[in-house]
Amino acid sequence: MYSQMVFLFLKMVFLSPQMAPLSPQMVSPFLQVVSPFLQVVSQFLQMVSEFLQTVSEFLHTVSAFLQTVSQFLQTVS
Numbered sequence: 001m002y003s004q005m006v007f008l009f010l011k012m013v014f015l016s017p018q019m020a021p022l023s024p025q026m027v028s029p030f031l032q033v034v035s036p037f038l039q040v041v042s043q044f045l046q047m048v049s050e051f052l053q054t055v056s057e058f059l060h061t062v063s064a065f066l067q068t069v070s071q072f073l074q075t076v077s
Contacts (some may be wrong), residue, residue, distance in 0.1 A: 005034075006034065
């Protein structure tokens, strides 16, 4: 639904010469539709960012653990 609205808006703006000057009456409904969508995208990207941060910290912990095991094995042998 959002992609169709965006496509229609861009089609109106770029393919219709009589609509070249953008009026607030045209832009406002478009922004009202796009704004919640962009908020959802923003929240999703924030969640992805937090997930990747967690994965990064986990891998750092695993790396430190493996380094400790490696040093232990070198000491034992």
